[in-house]
Amino acid sequence: MSLLEATPDAASTTPPVSVRLISYTRDAPRLVAAAARITVSKKPVEKAWEMQPSDIEKWIRELVRRGHGSPLEHAVYTFEAVCSRVCSHQLVRHRIASYTQQSMRYTEGFLRSMVLEICSILGVDCPEKPSSSADYTVYGSALSRAAELVQQALAEESSRVHVDGIVVAVSKAYVINPKWNMDTVLHQIRVHLSATAAYYEMLAKGVPREDARLVLPHAVRTRVVFTMNARELLESFLPLRMCSHAQWEIRMLAWSVYDQLVKVHPEIFQYAGPRCVLQENRVRVEPCSLDAYLLGQCVFTIERCPELVPRKGIQNCLRYARDSSRYAEDKTASA
Structure with a gap:
């Protein structure tokens, strides 16, 4: 019997991880699309800036498909996280980022x-x-x-x-x-x-x-403010840490980061996901969103994922990664 099932006061326990988006590049989708556009155009950036929403989505989709990541680096996102020192040690291994952490000195x-x-x-x-x-x-x-x-x-x-x-x-x-x-x-x-x-x-x-x-044990909580650009998020942090093979706490943190990013900038982060999603989108004619893979609207074609899960097991593995990272839903279900 788990903690959530066995403890009458389980609903009062502090969640293992909390994350909130505290600052971000407001017009990131347009900025990223404009940066991508000037790579193949003679127009100055202010002209490239003038795009319809459908064109913005098209340029971003093409960046994802081709793995052209440099335009994504212009968009930055800052989060505050409360997690264990075990989790923060993993977090700071992502080098293309900035960190400020609570000092216990x-x-x-x-x-x-x-x-x-x-x-x-x-x-x-x-x-x-x-x-x-x-x-x-x-x-x-x-x-x-x-x-x-x-x-x-x-x-x-x-x-x-x-x-x-x-x-x-x-x-x-x-x-x-x-x-x-x-x-x-x-x-x-x-x-x-x-x-x-x-x-x-x-x-x-x-x-x-x-x-x-x-x-003090490594499970002690700490507070970290961290900033990553959209490329680091899409190509490194989220693919590695949303995966079912990631340690459970940082996986919970990564899925929470994803949830908040996709709310503010779905044009960019609908394509985010574990490495299986990143790899699959690189070989498809048109990349698919994470939701499309989870719902079975897009089928994996790669023989196996980077963690060597065979094609037929990737979707279930992806769903497990999502479901096992939803602490709030677990608490509601067991209350």
Whole structure:
């Protein structure tokens, strides 16, 4: 039984990943089409700019089909993401991008909100803004007590009802896989609670935050602002990370990025998708949208995808990648 099925308060757990588009090139489709047009025209860009929407779509479709990516680089998109450090380590491997990440040298990140909620559950008076060794000691003690309760719940299944609130609290600071069973979840949060208790105990002893953070698990949440151009999104990030073979958390992030991009600029991003979609669109006379592949309106013709899935299995693999990345729908279905 998964976390979403087993925990009455599952609807209150913080989603593993959140992403929002915060800035983008507003007239990107026209800009991309105009940039493509001047490569084969004597006209200046302001003349190339004067196009009907149908012409814009035609030029973009041709770019996708031919793999002519440089015009796409003029359109940029900036996102804010909250995810685990595991996920952010994968994200920053995409080199044609800009990143600014929350520093845990200068902030406790999402840890304090978790601690304060646990203190409330345990009935412990915890300062909202710890400023002394005594304050940090209180934080560490509360977390150690919560870890003991989780250990008890692991030993006695009848005690699990008492730790639902702790699970919800821990999800504020650490990413929890919603598909894990409750035994796995409880083992994970016990480790997270113990590690965070050690973190605050180190702060209480005067250890600098930049050193104390070394004991924190990689599942700790972080905030990242990142900017990518449309070419990087279409040809690298989305193809790699929307794939069913990508790690589940960054796949969830990538599908959320796609959902937001296709809402603002469908002319460009309707053709986005995992590498199977990118490869198939390069060999077709006319590229197809991701939705067309998912609905079976376009059939894959490549012998196998880059991950070696044979042709007959690609559509099901694509649907799995989509369905397994829809956390909100999973929660609704299990509520």
